[in-house]
Amino acid sequence: RLMTYYECAMMEVETKFRVLDAEFGLQHDRNPIESIKSRLKSTDSLAKKLVRKGFPMSVDSIEENIYDVAGVRVVCTFPEDMFSLAESLLSQDDVQLIERRDYVASPKPSGYRSLHLIIEVPIFLEHEKRSVKVEVQLRTISMNFWASLEHQLRYKKELPEEETAAVAAELADLAETAADLDRRMQALRNYLDDGEE
Template identity: 55%
Template sequence: MSMELLMNSDNPEKVLQTMQPFIESMMHYECALMEIETKLKVLNTEFASQYNRNPFESIRCRLKKPLSIVEKMKRKGLEISIENIEENLTDIAGVRVICSFPEDIYTVSELLTKQDDIRVVCVKDYIRNPKPNGYRSLHLIVEIPIFLSNEKKYMKVEVQFRTIAMDFWASLDHKLKYKKDNLKHPEIIAKELKKCADTITAMDYKMQEIRSLLE
């Protein structure tokens, strides 16, 4: 699955043949990301036209790296095959939608999931039910069809919705979590981060309230 493997092999053609199904699968996930991104951009454009404002600030798409896929399959104790990967991993293709207000998260997610070609596999609402550390985000696993030259195929995509404040907190928490392992009293840091998460959430809803007053 890497150029190093290809260059060091005595039979590069065989390696390419082995890699081809994986390369095709990643292409399918990339197409699924394009489909989701397009749907969201269309909703954003329509919303802006009707209400004179955008419901979200930005969209970020990413594909899980091959090494991360292999490591996750090993942790799950699963045989590594294209079929197993596509069936058992739901976060290979990921989209993060950054919204201005919590209310917009639910509006956009509902508009997306009620489209008749979207299948909702799983919903995890960490906004109404935050994780113990204070993490908040709305996670959706959806299946979306891609139309290839010879088939229509449904691919899984993880879509995360966060406010700007939630994304800011999660980004810093991710950077700090590795340092917390080396502290004598990591529970103190965890407690402070939880306070920050609660403060940020309060600010989110206060800003939403101000927006409602202005409207």
């Protein structure tokens, strides 16, 4: 039942983003969202996380302590789109912000960049209304491309320590290259937008 609640909350959040994308398309003649994906953590993964973090093994414990059971990833065209979509989502009166982590302003040491929001949204059931937490990740196409490849490479094989360090350094450098691509594409789009005014 709990997993169904999380599934409903993901659908709710996806719908909110689809509506924002459609409205943005009408106003600006382009859509800011490239793709939306959602995922539900498996019960096995949840159990491991509870053990790792030292939380009790119960349904209540999942609800109280694990904020990323339901996840929605929104891939945007440009960096500014990520932040304007986040702002629009958070300004909705039924969305409550629980936590915000800006890995664009402060990338992880690996080079990972993304905007993470933990939000709470209401779901309306037959006889009740429940608030459910959902993790939202907003990324650009290049951030998503980098993160997908980094995930594949990192879990590819066991490497000797010196090779692991070299791979990590190369990935961090590639993350900077991807961020530079985003900055340049954003600047070009801003230049072209200004020329149309």
